[in-house]
Each structure stands twice: as C-alpha cells, then as structure tokens.
Amino acid sequence: MEEQHFEQRIDLSGLTGAIQQIRELLATVIVGQQQMVDLLIAGILADGHILIEGVPGVAKTLSAKLIAQSIDAKFSRIQFTPDLMPSDVLGTSVFNPKENGFSFKPGPIFGHLILVDEINRSPAKTQAALFEVMEERQVTLDGHTYPMEEPFVVLATQNPIEQEGTYRLPEAQLDRFLFKIEVGYPSLEEEIQILAHHHAQKLDERIASIKPILRTADIRNYRKTVKGLHIEDKLLDFIARIVHETRNHKSIYLGASPRASLAIANSAKAIAVMDDRDFITPDDVIRVAPAVLRHRLILTPEREMEGLTTDDVVSQIIKGIAVPR
Amino acid sequence: MRNFRYIFWFFHCICGLTSLTSYADGGPKDRPINAVAPDTTQNPSFDSSAVNVRQFDQASLDSYKERTDFQYNEQQVDLSWWQRFKQWLRYKIAELMSREGSYALLKNIGIIAGVGALLYLVMKLLGMDAAGIFSRKSHTANTKSTVHTENIHDIDFTAELQKTIETGNYRLAVRLLYLDCLKKLNDSGLIRWQPAKTNIAYVNELDDAILQSEFKKLTRQFEYIWYGDFSINHQHFIQLHAAFQQFDEGLK
Numbered sequence: 001m002e003e004q005h006f007e008q009r010i011d012l013s014g015l016t017g018a019i020q021q022i023r024e025l026l027a028t029v030i031v032g033q034q035q036m037v038d039l040l041i042a043g044i045l046a047d048g049h050i051l052i053e054g055v056p057g058v059a060k061t062l063s064a065k066l067i068a069q070s071i072d073a074k075f076s077r078i079q080f081t082p083d084l085m086p087s088d089v090l091g092t093s094v095f096n097p098k099e100n101g102f103s104f105k106p107g108p109i110f111g112h113l114i115l116v117d118e119i120n121r122s123p124a125k126t127q128a129a130l131f132e133v134m135e136e137r138q139v140t141l142d143g144h145t146y147p148m149e150e151p152f153v154v155l156a157t158q159n160p161i162e163q164e165g166t167y168r169l170p171e172a173q174l175d176r177f178l179f180k181i182e183v184g185y186p187s188l189e190e191e192i193q194i195l196a197h198h199h200a201q202k203l204d205e206r207i208a209s210i211k212p213i214l215r216t217a218d219i220r221n222y223r224k225t226v227k228g229l230h231i232e233d234k235l236l237d238f239i240a241r242i243v244h245e246t247r248n249h250k251s252i253y254l255g256a257s258p259r260a261s262l263a264i265a266n267s268a269k270a271i272a273v274m275d276d277r278d279f280i281t282p283d284d285v286i287r288v289a290p291a292v293l294r295h296r297l298i299l300t301p302e303r304e305m306e307g308l309t310t311d312d313v314v315s316q317i318i319k320g321i322a323v324p325r
Numbered sequence: 326m327r328n329f330r331y332i333f334w335f336f337h338c339i340c341g342l343t344s345l346t347s348y349a350d351g352g353p354k355d356r357p358i359n360a361v362a363p364d365t366t367q368n369p370s371f372d373s374s375a376v377n378v379r380q381f382d383q384a385s386l387d388s389y390k391e392r393t394d395f396q397y398n399e400q401q402v403d404l405s406w407w408q409r410f411k412q413w414l415r416y417k418i419a420e421l422m423s424r425e426g427s428y429a430l431l432k433n434i435g436i437i438a439g440v441g442a443l444l445y446l447v448m449k450l451l452g453m454d455a456a457g458i459f460s461r462k463s464h465t466a467n468t469k470s471t472v473h474t475e476n477i478h479d480i481d482f483t484a485e486l487q488k489t490i491e492t493g494n495y496r497l498a499v500r501l502l503y504l505d506c507l508k509k510l511n512d513s514g515l516i517r518w519q520p521a522k523t524n525i526a527y528v529n530e531l532d533d534a535i536l537q538s539e540f541k542k543l544t545r546q547f548e549y550i551w552y553g554d555f556s557i558n559h560q561h562f563i564q565l566h567a568a569f570q571q572f573d574e575g576l577k
Contacts, residue, residue: 006549006553006555230553230554232551232552232554235552277553278553279549279552279553279554280552281523281524281548281552282523282524282552283523283524283525286523302449302450302451318521319521320521321521322520322521323520323521323522323523323524325500325503325504325524325551
C-alpha cells in the first residue's frame with residue numbers, strides 16, 4: 001500500500017530535530033531509561049516541573065544535569081538538607097552600608113533550570129517556599145514581587161525508600177509537579193552496557209562533550225508551537241473522563257484536580273510533537289496519564305495496606321474507559 | 326457549707342473547753358456542788374410584757390407576687406403530635422423494660438450489636454466491600470467501561486458506508502472502514518477487540534510482520550483523518566478504500 005503523506009499544518013521540523021539530537025546525546029551517557037528521557041523533554045516543552053523518584057544510583061541527578069547541560073540556560077542546583085531555610089532558596093534582603101539601605105540578594109531559585117536534589121530532605125517550611133514560585137513563576141519577598149524568567153523548570157529528585165530524615169511532600173506541593181517520573185533499575189543488558197561504559201573510562205569525557213542544543217529563546221518558541229497543536233473534542237472528553245473517574249473510584253481517597261486534566265492535555269501535545277505529529281491521539285494521552293496522575297492521587301488506607309499503588313489504579317481506570325474512535 | 330461545719334465545730338470546741346475550765350475551777354460559783362435546785366413547777370412565772378404584733382407589708386408582698394421568679398404555678402402547655410409520640414414511646418419502652426425477661430432481651434440485643442460492630446471492624450481492617458460479600462465480583466472487576474461505545478459487531482458497515490459516501494462525509498467513511506477492519510481482524514482471531522485498547526495496541530498484537538506493517542499504515546491514515554482532522558478528498562478516499570479492501574483480501 002502506498003501511504004498518503006499529510007502535510008503538517010505546523011512546521012515541526014526544527015523542534016523534532018532538536019529533540020532527536022537531545023535524545024541521542026543523552027543516550028551516549030545514560031543507558032536505557034528512554035521513557036524518563038522522553039518525559040523529561042516533554043515536561044520541559046509542556047512548561048511543567050518534574051519530580052524524579054528512584055532508588056539511589058539510577059541516574060536521576062545525572063539525567064537532570066545532562067538535560068540542563070543540553071540547554072543553554074541558567075542552571076542552578078539546590079541540595080535540600082534538613083537545615084535549609086526558605087531564604088536559602090528564595091533569597092533575602094541584606095543591608096548595604098554603601099547605599100544605606102536594604103538590597104535584595106536573589107537565591108538560587110532565580111534561574112531557568114533548577115535542580116532540587118533530594119527535595120524530601122527539607123522540612124515542610126522550606127518545601128512551602130517553592131509553592132508560589134512553582135505555580136505563579138514569581139517570588140514575593142518584603143512586599144516586592146520578582147518574576148521568574150521563562151523558561152523556569154524545577155527538576156526535583158527524591159528517594160522513595162528512606163524514611164529517616166525525610167519529609168513527605170505535601171499534596172499541594174506534589175500537585176505543582178507536571179510529572180512524577182519513576183525510575184526503575186536497568187535491565188541485565190543495560191547494566192552490562194553501563195559497566196562497559198564505565199570500564200572504558202570515557203563517561204567524563206562524554207559528559208564534558210555535551211554542548212547545548214537549545215537556547216532559552218528556542219524553548220519559549222517551541223512551547224508556543226506545542227500549545228497550538230490540534231486536539232479533538234472527543235479526546236478532551238477522554239481526558240476529562242479519566243480524571244473524573246479518579247474522583248469516583250472506590251480505591252481512591254483523593255482524586256485528581258482539574259490541574260491534572262490540563263497537565264494531561266499539555267503533556268500529550270508534547271508527546272505528539274516528539275512523534276512528529278501536530279495532533280494528539282489516545283495513545284499520547286495514555287502514555288502520559290500515569291506520570292501525571294500517580295502523585296496526585298491518594299489511595300484509601302485499605303487499598304494501601306493491600307499493597308495497591310496509584311499506578312495500578314490509573315491502569316484500572318484507563319482499562320475501563322473506551323478509547324474514542 | 327463545709328466551712329460552716331468547721332466554724333460550728335470550732336465554737337463547739339471553744340464552748341466545751343469553757344465548760345471544762347469552769348468545772349476545773351470548781352464549777353458554778355453561786356451554787357455549792359451539793360446544793361439542790363429550787364422547784365419552779367409549783368409556782369410558774371409568766372412573761373406579762375406587751376406583745377408588739379408586726380404585719381407583713383402588703384405592698385411588698387404584692388410586688389413580689391408580680392415577679393415571675395416567685396410564680397410557682399406551672400402552666401399546661403399543649404404538646405405537639407411529635408412530643409406526644411415521644412412521650413408515648415418512652416412510656417412503652419419503660420413498660421417493656423419493667424416486664425419480666427426484659428433484661429434478657431436487652432442483653433441479647435447488646436450481644437447482637439456487639440458482634441455486628443466487631444464484624445464491621447474486621448471488614449474495614451481487611452478492606453472488604455460490604456456489598457461484595459454476597460456477590461462473587463472481585464474489586465478489579467468493578468471497573469466497567471464508563472464511555473458509551475458502539476459495538477462493532479452490531480454495525481451494518483456496508484449500509485452505513487454507502488450512506489456516508491453518498492453524503493460525501495469521507496472522514497466518517499474512513500472511520501467506518503477502520504472499525505470494519507478491526508472487526509474482521511477480531512473475527513479472524515488475530516486481535517482481541519476491547520473498547521479500551523488503543524490502535525497501537527492492536528498493531529502490536531499482530532504477529533505477522535507484513536500484516537502488522539500494512540495495518541500500521543492504515544492506522545496512521547485513520548489517525549491523521551479522524552484525530553488530526555485532516556481533510557480528505559474523493560480521490561484520496563478512493564485510494565484509501567482500495568487499500569482497506571486489499572488488506573481485507575489479505576486476511577482471507
């Protein structure tokens with residue numbers, strides 16, 4: 001059969017080319033974890049913040065650093081510790097004897113790509129300092145509001161295993177993350193490849209050789225492109241039904257908010273672009289739904305005791321809703 | 326009240342001590358210990374002083390009577406039917422409880438309620454569904470398809486396709502062609518039709534590489550037209566129709 005080629009209504013060539021380059025660059029350092037890399041790129045294109053959760057040693061921080069390295073943007077890293085204060089993150093006003101007045105000293109949050117490492121090691125007080133900046137892209141201190149430059153992306157990592165010295169992220173904070181990406185262990189083949197890379201001792205060289213592919217201006221333009229993608233009404237209905245079902249499911253104590261519906265729609269568009277399409281399909285929705293919903297749902301205590309996870313419930317919900325065709 | 330008792334006890338002690346002291350001193354001084362008291366019953370003395378009779382102030386009494394605080398007569402209030410019913414119920418329960426054997430009945434009710442509460446607690450702890458005790462449905466089976474979807478086995482594809490082609494609705498015609506294709510794949514046992522499966526899931530379900538590749542192309546065409554809202558002209562539709570027919574032939 002000769003396939004009919006449809007002319008794209010939006011020029012995606014530059015964007016898809018850049019995405020492919022980033023994927024290839026990251027693949028030279030990170031073995032496997034394709035799903036994580038794709039969601040990281042999709043998250044940045046969909047103007048969202050990303051929480052990466054995984055056991056120690058699965059390249060969470062490395063991936064975030066490499067993504068930041070592939071973009072020519074102001075990058076800062078904040079290591080969240082139990083004694084970290086909100087002013088250590090946001091900044092503070094200091095007295096300037098020369099001018100005989102207070103001047104604002106911006107904190108490390110003032111950047112484009114912010115890596116918040118081990119976010120759950122700081123208490124609620126410090127975590128709450130991120131509320132305004134993550135949602136409204138601004139910091140209000142001493143009566144002044146300081147807007148953040150676009151793009152502003154928080155890439156946070158956390159370890160799910162440790163209990164000692166960690167603080168569970170509040171629901172309001174979790175809801176501000178577009179995705180929660182769960183990073184698992186590599187497969188046997190991937191682990192052998194990791195060992196081979198390490199043995200060749202070329203990892204540092206490879207990391208150092210990564211040059212920025214995208215500039216902040218490119219990201220701003222590509223985000224506008226992604227927002228303009230076509231989405232059919234039946235797919236909006238499909239997204240709404242998935243989110244609505246989370247509010248009526250027996251196993252769920254707290255369902256997803258309308259912010260989750262918007263997050264699914266926006267991130268599905270980013271995924272569609274990565275597949276060189278200017279419209280979204282049900283597959284795009286299903287691909288992003290677990291990453292968007294898993295941290296926004298709270299299971300009932302009985303289901304949690306049974307060992308059920310939010311991923312299981314999201315999967316049940318998706319399997320229960322007919323794909324619009 | 327308690328303080329008054331102490332004060333009284335204190336005075337009582339003081340008086341006792343005083344009397345003891347007087348006895349210690351040799352008793353009353355005016356009368357010797359061995360003296361006999363005079364008999365007053367033979368010649369009683371009367372108080373002949375004038376009695377001053379005092380009357381209550383009538384005006385004050387009347388003013389007190391006016392005040393509601395001092396009106397002790399209860400007024401009969403008409404009870405509502407609900408109050409009368411409660412009164413009757415209380416009376417009946419009291420009557421029931423006063424009968425012989427009512428204690429045993431009360432005890433049995435208590436035991437039943439206790440067992441019920443215990444069962445409920447166990448069910449909650451085990452996460453059991455109360456409604457599911459009498460049915461065999463598992464929890465996961467409860468999630469049913471919530472979106473109304475057409476049953477592809479109930480559609481008369483030939484007639485529907487004819488209608489859409491006649492009206493020039495080629496977009497809908499492509500949808501019908503694709504659904505018909507899924508039905509035929511399902512009927513030939515190559516895929517298992519489920520409304521919640523995506524097109525890519527059906528593509529991946531096909532084992533035959535050539536069939537999979539052909540079906541993937543058809544799927545892509547369908548998705549661009551149906552989800553991408555790409556327009557399709559008569560010429561393009563004729564080509565696509567032929568491609569679907571060719572694919573159907575391959576299934577036979």
